Amino acid sequence: MQNNPAGLQLDLSGCLRHFLSIAGLSRDLLTEMMDTAESFGSVAEQAVKKVPLLRGKTVVNLFFENSTRTRTTFELAAKRLSADVLNVNIATSSTSKGESLLDTIRNLEAMHVDMFVVRHSSSGAAHFIASHVAPHISVINAGDGSHAHPTQAMLDMFTIRQYKGAIEGLIVVIVGDIRHSRVARSQIRALTTLGAKEVRVIAPRTLLPKDIQSLGAHVFETIDHALSGADVVIGLRLQKERMSGAFLPSEHEYFARFGLTEQRLKLASKDVIVMHPGPINREVEMESRVVDGSRAVILQQVSNGIAIRMATMAMTMSTVNQMRSQQQK
Amino acid sequence: MQNNPAGLQLDLSGCLRHFLSIAGLSRDLLTEMMDTAESFGSVAEQAVKKVPLLRGKTVVNLFFENSTRTRTTFELAAKRLSADVLNVNIATSSTSKGESLLDTIRNLEAMHVDMFVVRHSSSGAAHFIASHVAPHISVINAGDGSHAHPTQAMLDMFTIRQYKGAIEGLIVVIVGDIRHSRVARSQIRALTTLGAKEVRVIAPRTLLPKDIQSLGAHVFETIDHALSGADVVIGLRLQKERMSGAFLPSEHEYFARFGLTEQRLKLASKDVIVMHPGPINREVEMESRVVDGSRAVILQQVSNGIAIRMATMAMTMSTVNQMRSQQQK
Amino acid sequence: MQNNPAGLQLDLSGCLRHFLSIAGLSRDLLTEMMDTAESFGSVAEQAVKKVPLLRGKTVVNLFFENSTRTRTTFELAAKRLSADVLNVNIATSSTSKGESLLDTIRNLEAMHVDMFVVRHSSSGAAHFIASHVAPHISVINAGDGSHAHPTQAMLDMFTIRQYKGAIEGLIVVIVGDIRHSRVARSQIRALTTLGAKEVRVIAPRTLLPKDIQSLGAHVFETIDHALSGADVVIGLRLQKERMSGAFLPSEHEYFARFGLTEQRLKLASKDVIVMHPGPINREVEMESRVVDGSRAVILQQVSNGIAIRMATMAMTMSTVNQMRSQQQK
Numbered sequence: 001m002q003n004n005p006a007g008l009q010l011d012l013s014g015c016l017r018h019f020l021s022i023a024g025l026s027r028d029l030l031t032e033m034m035d036t037a038e039s040f041g042s043v044a045e046q047a048v049k050k051v052p053l054l055r056g057k058t059v060v061n062l063f064f065e066n067s068t069r070t071r072t073t074f075e076l077a078a079k080r081l082s083a084d085v086l087n088v089n090i091a092t093s094s095t096s097k098g099e100s101l102l103d104t105i106r107n108l109e110a111m112h113v114d115m116f117v118v119r120h121s122s123s124g125a126a127h128f129i130a131s132h133v134a135p136h137i138s139v140i141n142a143g144d145g146s147h148a149h150p151t152q153a154m155l156d157m158f159t160i161r162q163y164k165g166a167i168e169g170l171i172v173v174i175v176g177d178i179r180h181s182r183v184a185r186s187q188i189r190a191l192t193t194l195g196a197k198e199v200r201v202i203a204p205r206t207l208l209p210k211d212i213q214s215l216g217a218h219v220f221e222t223i224d225h226a227l228s229g230a231d232v233v234i235g236l237r238l239q240k241e242r243m244s245g246a247f248l249p250s251e252h253e254y255f256a257r258f259g260l261t262e263q264r265l266k267l268a269s270k271d272v273i274v275m276h277p278g279p280i281n282r283e284v285e286m287e288s289r290v291v292d293g294s295r296a297v298i299l300q301q302v303s304n305g306i307a308i309r310m311a312t313m314a315m316t317m318s319t320v321n322q323m324r325s326q327q328q329k
Numbered sequence: 330m331q332n333n334p335a336g337l338q339l340d341l342s343g344c345l346r347h348f349l350s351i352a353g354l355s356r357d358l359l360t361e362m363m364d365t366a367e368s369f370g371s372v373a374e375q376a377v378k379k380v381p382l383l384r385g386k387t388v389v390n391l392f393f394e395n396s397t398r399t400r401t402t403f404e405l406a407a408k409r410l411s412a413d414v415l416n417v418n419i420a421t422s423s424t425s426k427g428e429s430l431l432d433t434i435r436n437l438e439a440m441h442v443d444m445f446v447v448r449h450s451s452s453g454a455a456h457f458i459a460s461h462v463a464p465h466i467s468v469i470n471a472g473d474g475s476h477a478h479p480t481q482a483m484l485d486m487f488t489i490r491q492y493k494g495a496i497e498g499l500i501v502v503i504v505g506d507i508r509h510s511r512v513a514r515s516q517i518r519a520l521t522t523l524g525a526k527e528v529r530v531i532a533p534r535t536l537l538p539k540d541i542q543s544l545g546a547h548v549f550e551t552i553d554h555a556l557s558g559a560d561v562v563i564g565l566r567l568q569k570e571r572m573s574g575a576f577l578p579s580e581h582e583y584f585a586r587f588g589l590t591e592q593r594l595k596l597a598s599k600d601v602i603v604m605h606p607g608p609i610n611r612e613v614e615m616e617s618r619v620v621d622g623s624r625a626v627i628l629q630q631v632s633n634g635i636a637i638r639m640a641t642m643a644m645t646m647s648t649v650n651q652m653r654s655q656q657q658k
Numbered sequence: 659m660q661n662n663p664a665g666l667q668l669d670l671s672g673c674l675r676h677f678l679s680i681a682g683l684s685r686d687l688l689t690e691m692m693d694t695a696e697s698f699g700s701v702a703e704q705a706v707k708k709v710p711l712l713r714g715k716t717v718v719n720l721f722f723e724n725s726t727r728t729r730t731t732f733e734l735a736a737k738r739l740s741a742d743v744l745n746v747n748i749a750t751s752s753t754s755k756g757e758s759l760l761d762t763i764r765n766l767e768a769m770h771v772d773m774f775v776v777r778h779s780s781s782g783a784a785h786f787i788a789s790h791v792a793p794h795i796s797v798i799n800a801g802d803g804s805h806a807h808p809t810q811a812m813l814d815m816f817t818i819r820q821y822k823g824a825i826e827g828l829i830v831v832i833v834g835d836i837r838h839s840r841v842a843r844s845q846i847r848a849l850t851t852l853g854a855k856e857v858r859v860i861a862p863r864t865l866l867p868k869d870i871q872s873l874g875a876h877v878f879e880t881i882d883h884a885l886s887g888a889d890v891v892i893g894l895r896l897q898k899e900r901m902s903g904a905f906l907p908s909e910h911e912y913f914a915r916f917g918l919t920e921q922r923l924k925l926a927s928k929d930v931i932v933m934h935p936g937p938i939n940r941e942v943e944m945e946s947r948v949v950d951g952s953r954a955v956i957l958q959q960v961s962n963g964i965a966i967r968m969a970t971m972a973m974t975m976s977t978v979n980q981m982r983s984q985q986q987k
Binding site for chain 1: 702703704705706707708726727730731733734737738936937938940957958960961963964
């Protein structure tokens with residue numbers, strides 16, 4: 001994994017060339033991404049939900065980890081940009097014949113594909129691929145291990161901006177398994193870059209990472225303290241498989257100590273919004289009344305996911321096209 | 330499940346808004362569907378097998394039950410209407426992460442999809458989804474439990490009409506596992522709505538449903554009686570897994586008592602046609618001579634399946650578009 | 659399997675109607691295929707990698723054997739020709755419900771598809787299908803048992819021609835498991851048809867077929883002799899599953915006796931090129947220095963795979979279209 005992901009992500013004029021993590025990206029660039037997503041938001045409302053920006057381009061969903069939900073949003077985003085989409089599930093492909101990751105990449109490159117959307121269980125996989133691909137290819141990180149999930153973070157920022165006007169000055173609370181969450185890591189970076197007043201995290205001790213302070217988040221001891229005056233509350237998905245180990249007490253106990261309830265949300269700002277990356281374990285991370293209530297913007301997050309993914313695809317492709325046309329001069 | 334599916338299926342002016350079951354649909358509407366399918370039949374003969382009716386629309390094949398054959402026909406129908414198609418196999422998706430059906434639907438809705446083609450092992454699943462989706466979405470039932478398979482029934486009606494001119498006045502025989510067959514249930518409803526003179530059913534006693542008389546079909550005791558003077562004979566697929574239980578004697582015995590043979594078909598009308606929804610168990614439901622003989626219209630049923638599915642997609646989308654444009658006024 | 663595949667592959671004026679094997683095809687026709695591929699090579703370099711030749715056509719990838727890599731190249735080729743693509747994995751389809759291969763074909767035909775790309779573990783499967791399909795359908799063999807893999811052979815010929823100007827007069831060495839390799843069989847036929855000076859094969863005795871001499875290849879005893887003066891060296895993939903049986907010594911011993919090394923390649927012509935159909939077992943079939951070295955044209959083979967597949971699709975579709983328009987006169 002490269003130490004300077006910004007260098008890898010940007011071209012010489014500072015345009016987005018890959019989208020791997022929030023780290024190293026400027027407030028201006030993240031704002032441009034949200035502005036671009038906003039312009040794509042209306043495409044979904046049109047009778048013909050298509051723009052020809054990526055016509056004749058081939059987008060490869062390179063999923064080393066199964067995720068129908070995320071794959072679906074990227075596939076829709078690519079198709080609405082008029083790209084051809086190739087779904088490559090690597091579990092069933094030639095890496096199982098012993099081919100290395102790099103050989104797989106080289107082969108797809110040789111087929112003149114234009115973009116890799118990469119999902120991998122190992123942190124750094126998307127960076128690794130980005131640092132090895134041919135100059136005409138963009139890489140978008142669709143989640144790598146517990147490292148980063150930058151499109152999820154940016155759709156969250158975009159959603160917050162829609163409801164709050166700006167990220168600046170907000171108090172944002174993240175509740176849940178921070179330790180194993182690439183989503184939380186990317187959210188904290190995006191929130192601090194975009195000027196949030198305070199990012200609060202609360203989790204069972206076993207689910208807090210050691211480096212949490214260095215990310216710029218404040219650890220709270222009780223959910224009531226954390227929620228006090230909050231503008232945005234983000235619940236994280238609890239991996240059921242962690243429940244059986246030493247990490248966590250029972251689901252019931254987790255809900256009692258960390259579950260988001262209507263009652264508890266009274267401590268937050270009057271206009272608080274509630275977010276969740278999905279899928280939700282109802283009555284574990286939050287009660288159904290909250291999920292289906294007026295504060296929840298969870299489905300708007302899903303809609304915005306398409307727009308943000310269209311934006312990242314359009315921005316990176318545009319950068320690559322410019323690099324290429326400059327090369328040809 | 331709603332008690333009045335017609336109300337759910339039609340908009341206020343009586344146009345098809347979802348296609349969930351034959352029940353409650355008028356003879357005029359079923360005829361309109363066949364007329365529409367007829368107009369699409371020629372698309373398959375063109376050099377460019379495309380019409381732009383659903384361009385920029387997203388059709389989701391939401392299959393909770395595996396069926397390559399049915400999924401394929403809907404996928405082809407959607408693509409020939411120029412739609413984007415998303416295949417979502419729910420066994421591998423987030424419901425396996427504990428997400429509820431309704432949460433899955435809400436998520437896909439939020440991605441601004443336009444149509445759900447639903448296959449589910451539970452009766453009423455498509456109705457349930459249709460009664461909960463957003464107003465801009467159409468639902469098409471691609472088979473729910475033992476309840477209904479309306480596109481299959483309508484492609485059968487369309488095929489009968491092609492060969493016989495009309496359904497009115499015909500004697501139609503359905504042979505086989507009526508009890509577990511959503512196809513048979515939908516066929517009987519469609520046949521009676523469209524004015525068939527008589528619908529005869531014949532099956533081992535264990536494979537007859539209790540409510541069969543109320544559907545308007547007449548139970549026959551021997552296949553020879555049933556076939557006498559028949560204009561159309563429809564063989565149903567025998568689920569092999571039912572053979573091992575108490576439901577059925579051996580395959581051999583089944584064929585002896587219920588198998589369609591050239592010999593037996595001599596009892597039917599001289600111009601009898603033989604149908605089957607496929608896939609066929611040769612020498613069980615019917616002998617190969619019949620399957621490959623001149624009376625069989627089984628492959629024409631498959632061709633018509635594309636046209637009928639195009640028709641239902643075009644009709645429901647058109648209704649939704651009209652509802653939307655009226656709303657905007 | 660038909661004894662005269664050329665008859666099956668060509669129409670009355672000698673145009674390619676199916677592409678099943680190299681056997682029986684003339685030097686002129688193979689040259690035409692390479693010329694067509696060359697014209698498609700530039701499509702991959704365009705900003706919009708699309709030509710409308712197969713717009714509105716439906717190409718079915720009918721894979722009875724899993725192969726993400728080959729399926730992917732055909733899917734990309736079809737999409738770049740603007741066709742609709744249907745991936746049918748037969749393991750999960752209705753043949754598992756007991757439907758015969760021919761019934762599956764008849765059903766897809768009835769859906770008015772235009773082309774079958776067939777991969778099957780049985781030799782002759784593509785021929786069988788081609789000899790039974792409707793006149794408006796083309797069949798392309800994407801590998802059948804140990805019989806033939808003609809698009810792989812032709813992409814190899816196309817690659818050799820790019821680097822060497824022509825096949826004529828060249829000394830070509832094929833190293834590895836000739837016996838189980840459909841690739842080798844098709845390569846030898848193509849090389850001899852196109853006028854290679856000498857085709858040399860070298861393999862462990864257990865991995866040589868009995869009919870190898872009749873194909874026109876010369877068996878060599880040591881790799882050093884085989885490489886002497888060679889213009890092209892093709893390494894074949896070693897199936898790991900063969901290593902455990904009686905066929906082969908250890909991987910280590912195989913590499914020692916047959917592995918391609920920089921050292922050994924010094925015996926070949928100064929301008930030798932090294933090829934491999936992929937995926938490669940590094941340090942078994944060849945050392946990494948060779949794979950990643952300047953003599954290897956392995957990734958160019960992959961690029962050319964798209965162009966050759968586009969060429970075969972375009973040629974066969976064009977023949978079928980002409981047959982149809984003549985019929986209509």
